[in-house]
Amino acid sequence: MIQSIAQKEFVSTLRDRRFVVLSVLLLALLLAATLVGRASYRTLQQERMVAQQTVNDQFHHQPNRHPHRVAHYGSFAFRPRSGLSFLDAGLDSFTGASVYLEAHQQNSVNFSQAQQSGSLIRFGELTVAFVLQVLVPLLIIFLCFSAFTEEHETGTLKLLVSQGVPLRRVAWGKIAGYGRAVVLVVGPALALAAWLLFGEETFVHNADVWVRLALFVVSYAVYFFLWIVGAVVVSARQRHGRSALVLLLGCWMLGCIILPKATANLGATLFPTVTKAQMDADVHEAAQKGINGHDPQDQRTAALKANLLKQYGVDSEEKLPVSVGGLAMAESEAYTSKVYQQHFADLTGTYERQNAISNWVGLLNPYQAIRPLSMGLAGSDFAHYVHFQQAAEDYRYQLVQRLNGLQASMGYGDKERKLDAATWQAIPTFAYQAPPVGWALGYLLLPALALLLWAVGLSWLGLKVIDKTPVV
Amino acid sequence: MKIFWILVQYEWRHFRAAKGLVVLTGLVLLVGLYGIYYGTTEINRQRQHLAELPTLARHNVEELKAKFPEPEDAGNIGYYHTTFAVHHPLPWASLSLGQRDVNPSYVKLRLLGLQGQLYAAENVNPTKMLSGNFDLAFVLVYLFPLLIIALCFNLLSSEREQGILPLLLAQPVSAGVVVGAKLTFRLGLVLGLAWLLSAVAMGWAQVPLDARVGLWLALVTLYCLFWFGVALVVTAWQRPSAFNAVAMVGLWLLLLVLVPGLLNVYVAAKRPVPQGIELTVKQREEIHGGWDKPKAETMNRFFALYPQWRDTTTIKERFVWRWYYAFQHLGDQSVQPLAAAYTSGLRQRYELVEQLNWLSPAVNVQTSLNALAGSDLPTHLAFQQSVVRYHDALRAYYYPFLFNKTPFTHADYAGEPIHTFTSTSETPTAVQGLWKLLISTIVVGSIGWWLLRARPVALR
Numbered sequence: 022m023i024q025s026i027a028q029k030e031f032v033s034t035l036r037d038r039r040f041v042v043l044s045v046l047l048l049a050l051l052l053a054a055t056l057v058g059r060a061s062y063r064t065l066q067q068e069r070m071v072a073q074q075t076v077n078d079q080f081h082h083q084p085n086r087h088p089h090r091v092a093h094y095g096s097f098a099f100r101p102r103s104g105l106s107f108l109d110a111g112l113d114s115f116t117g118a119s120v121y122l123e124a125h126q127q128n129s130v131n132f133s134q135a136q137q138s139g140s141l142i143r144f145g146e147l148t149v150a151f152v153l154q155v156l157v158p159l160l161i162i163f164l165c166f167s168a169f170t171e172e173h174e175t176g177t178l179k180l181l182v183s184q185g186v187p188l189r190r191v192a193w194g195k196i197a198g199y200g201r202a203v204v205l206v207v208g209p210a211l212a213l214a215a216w217l218l219f220g221e222e223t224f225v226h227n228a229d230v231w232v233r234l235a236l237f238v239v240s241y242a243v244y245f246f247l248w249i250v251g252a253v254v255v256s257a258r259q260r261h262g263r264s265a266l267v268l269l270l271g272c273w274m275l276g277c278i279i280l281p282k283a284t285a286n287l288g289a290t291l292f293p294t295v296t297k298a299q300m301d302a303d304v305h306e307a308a309q310k311g312i313n314g315h316d317p318q319d320q321r322t323a324a325l326k327a328n329l330l331k332q333y334g335v336d337s338e339e340k341l342p343v344s345v346g347g348l349a350m351a352e353s354e355a356y357t358s359k360v361y362q363q364h365f366a367d368l369t370g371t372y373e374r375q376n377a378i379s380n381w382v383g384l385l386n387p388y389q390a391i392r393p394l395s396m397g398l399a400g401s402d403f404a405h406y407v408h409f410q411q412a413a414e415d416y417r418y419q420l421v422q423r424l425n426g427l428q429a430s431m432g433y434g435d436k437e438r439k440l441d442a443a444t445w446q447a448i449p450t451f452a453y454q455a456p457p458v459g460w461a462l463g464y465l466l467l468p469a470l471a472l473l474l475w476a477v478g479l480s481w482l483g484l485k486v487i488d489k490t491p492v493v
Numbered sequence: 494m495k496i497f498w499i500l501v502q503y504e505w506r507h508f509r510a511a512k513g514l515v516v517l518t519g520l521v522l523l524v525g526l527y528g529i530y531y532g533t534t535e536i537n538r539q540r541q542h543l544a545e546l547p548t549l550a551r552h553n554v555e556e557l558k559a560k561f562p563e564p565e566d567a568g569n570i571g572y573y574h575t576t577f578a579v580h581h582p583l584p585w586a587s588l589s590l591g592q593r594d595v596n597p598s599y600v601k602l603r604l605l606g607l608q609g610q611l612y613a614a615e616n617v618n619p620t621k622m623l624s625g626n627f628d629l630a631f632v633l634v635y636l637f638p639l640l641i642i643a644l645c646f647n648l649l650s651s652e653r654e655q656g657i658l659p660l661l662l663a664q665p666v667s668a669g670v671v672v673g674a675k676l677t678f679r680l681g682l683v684l685g686l687a688w689l690l691s692a693v694a695m696g697w698a699q700v701p702l703d704a705r706v707g708l709w710l711a712l713v714t715l716y717c718l719f720w721f722g723v724a725l726v727v728t729a730w731q732r733p734s735a736f737n738a739v740a741m742v743g744l745w746l747l748l749l750v751l752v753p754g755l756l757n758v759y760v761a762a763k764r765p766v767p768q769g770i771e772l773t774v775k776q777r778e779e780i781h782g783g784w785d786k787p788k789a790e791t792m793n794r795f796f797a798l799y800p801q802w803r804d805t806t807t808i809k810e811r812f813v814w815r816w817y818y819a820f821q822h823l824g825d826q827s828v829q830p831l832a833a834a835y836t837s838g839l840r841q842r843y844e845l846v847e848q849l850n851w852l853s854p855a856v857n858v859q860t861s862l863n864a865l866a867g868s869d870l871p872t873h874l875a876f877q878q879s880v881v882r883y884h885d886a887l888r889a890y891y892y893p894f895l896f897n898k899t900p901f902t903h904a905d906y907a908g909e910p911i912h913t914f915t916s917t918s919e920t921p922t923a924v925q926g927l928w929k930l931l932i933s934t935i936v937v938g939s940i941g942w943w944l945l946r947a948r949p950v951a952l953r
Contacts (some may be wrong), residue, residue: 039739050751057758072770079778084785094781097774115595115619119770121609121777129614132769135595135622138757139843139870140863141856143625147754159746163739263647263654263734267513270742274639279524282631285624286531296542297616298577298601302549372618379620403620437811 026194103400111401347429568814591868725941783820861926867916
């Protein structure tokens with residue numbers, strides 16, 4: 022019975038000209054968004070790879086220099102886009118592309134695309150995720166709002182029920198039928214995306230991307246399912262098609278437009294962010310308590326020197342096999358890095374608290390559950406961004422300490438000398454390894470749970486309500 | 494005419510009885526008030542942050558005074574001394590935050606190369622930026638059309654569906670008068686709400702009462718009228734309510750989601766802007782190369798730019814500050830073309846959007862409101878220009894110390910130039926937007942009016 026109702030809904034949907042026009046439009050948009058996302062992913066990725074290669078080459082081909090010169094020359098870390106980010110660009114447009122890695126300080130990640138797009142980007146970017154998260158639910162609403170009201174208005178529902186079909190079955194049949202129609206619209210685009218991924222030689226043997234894509238598809242399937250169920254339930258409870266439509270559109274506006282913005286802003290109001298200027302000042306203040314690598318007068322440097330003299334059993338700095346300057350730099354770097362880490366951890370913690378509000382609202386609003394889930398699977402969410410920052414900082418620290426070590430081993434009077442150009446060739450360059458999907462899932466438990474709760478809760482409660490709806 | 498007002502009165506009673514609509518209007522009012530609250534607190538927060546900067550700068554000077562109790566080589570001071578270039582918002586920015594969250598509102602400066610410092614990002618949560626601002630402009634541009642749609646999607650169709658329309662038109666009134674009365678009532682409601690919110694926001698943000706108030710109200714009013722024009726067209730089509738709702742939401746999607754999204758893609762492809770990466774990479778190369786080049790070569794290049802500081806002594810020391818600052822400046826000079834290309838690329842993008850924004854009145858109104866509030870890209874670029882000038886002034890202040898080898902005393906801190914920049918309204922842009930909007934509104938309105946007159950009203 023469910024099958025035949027599903028078939029009927031599916032066929033009549035295909036005959037409905039409005040639906041066909043809308044879905045062709047949506048499919049075209051999806052395909053366009055896939056290709057546009059793909060193209061922009063390629064250009065950006067290419068640009069960043071070339072840039073990373075350039076700075077790496079520049080680093081390796083430095084002339085004879087003092088190691089501390091090289092530490093200040095530093096390097097750049099360019100954030101590679103993740104393989105699936107062409108489906109969901111997530112935060113990529115709002116986070117910078119590159120970070121300058123140098124001695125003594127941690128820099129911000131600069132040059133975001135949002136700064137370059139003017140106010141247009143504020144209307145939302147046309148990405149696959151945007152179409153799937155915001156526009157497909159609209160299609161579902163237009164498709165399903167009259168699921169029951171039309172049968173009510175034409176009186177066919179009575180006929181159906183009088184034949185002994187429980188309402189619940191009718192509802193399931195309709196849900197199955199609409200589900201097929203939605204798959205028909207969304208399926209080709211996702212198939213194209215998969216095919217594009219398959220065509221990319223670097224991904225062919227990468228199981229991680231496939232797992233991510235599979236989970237991506239499953240998440241959206243659940244998301245669409247709950248919109249369909251919700252729309253059918255509303256349609257069953259409302260007398261007229263237009264009131265069902267207005268109610269559903271109201272839910273859509275609230276869930277997809279108003280709530281996400283409001284909660285994000287609320288988070289920022291509740292947990293204010295420290296400004297960069299203030300943070301820099303705080304870091305500076307705290308770092309003063311450590312050793313100041315640039316100041317030979319500093320008492321702590323003197324203490325370090327005295328210790329070294331004792332350790333090596335010599336009576337003057339000239340006789341030391343190591344450079345006091347280099348060791349002082351290394352200690353100062355260790356200290357300031359710790360201070361920076363502390364402050365960055367605090368800042369990241371503040372952001373996470375701000376974001377947590379949005380994530381918890383996911384329990385009330387499925388849109389705010391699918392969004393982090395989708396971004397996380399596409400590797401473009403906040404956790405992935407922090408992971409990159411952390412990797413860049415780890416590299417920076419290792420690099421600077423390695424150079425400080427080189428300086429220390431130069432012995433007394435290092436400032437007057439330089440190391441051979443070949444030295445820089447031996448230093449490894451920055452290479453970023455994106456985290457595996459298992460790591461990402463750890464951050465996605467709450468949204469995944471919220472989505473499942475919605476799907477199960479709606480099917481259970483909603484259909485119970487439908488069962489009790491009187492057919493008059 | 495009397496009948497007209499009776500109809501308007503009847504609409505008012507009808508509205509009061511329809512709970513859903515009252516709730517919806519109340520909701521929009523509340524959401525609007527929240528938008529105003531958010532916008533003003535956000536701008537106040539920025540103002541407060543900017544107000545804290547002088548304290549930070551003062552601390553820095555105190556620290557330096559303690560570190561260098563005696564007159565000191567100015568090179569040391571320039572290296573450790575930080576100052577701030579600040580971008581103060583207009584009160585109007587509270588109503589339309591524009592790009593003020595994406596672009597930093599201050600730049601921290603030392604005497605070093607400018608290009609390495611100019612683009613530093615502020616601490617902002619990218620997740621929050623993705624969600625965007627909830628200011629009054631958002632409520633007006635994004636949500637008001639939805640309110641208008643909710644109020645107007647069943648303008649005649651609900652009467653037709655309830656079977657009242659034949660009875661109504663059996664009276665000595667024309668369909669035009671009925672539609673006119675219904676529209677007038679809704680127009681009064683929506684515009685009343687828009688003006689009320691605008692007035693509250695202006696009072697709250699304490700904007701100066703000048704011509705810009707009129708400009709803001711004109712933009713908002715015309716934008717609402719545009720959407721009523723859309724409602725008129727859809728009503729004249731005479732389809733069922735559900736179809737009207739679908740058609741109007743479809744148009745909303747087209748103008749507020751699809752056109753801006755496609756425009757963004759088009760503009761990015763048409764006017765590619767170098768990511769800024771090339772610029773910083775090249776600048777680093779130049780500046781750090783400065784250490785390895787012969788000092789005489791660097792100084793001669795510098796003296797070609799600043800002949801007034803040409804000295805006859807050859808630098809023999811391993812390190813002197815005037816040489817250091819000379820190659821810092823040469824590093825800036827070498828990326829000058831790239832920096833100019835970056836800025837002009839951004840400006841060209843902005844101008845292309847300006848040329849194409851008649852495609853969507855929503856984009857047009859948003860850019861106009863941002864221009865009015867001085868919170869858009871041109872203002873930020875103007876701020877960056879002022880930072881460049883400030884950096885020039887700083888260098889001009891320090892060069893005599895460095896090249897005449899004058900020691901920098903404690904009194905000299907006070908003589909340092911100070912930067913201040915306040916946004917200005919880009920009124921011409923906003924006025925131009927108003928004209929475009931007027932044309933769109935007239936076109937849509939007259940199509941609707943013409944359709945309504947040309948097609949006989951279907952009674953069922």
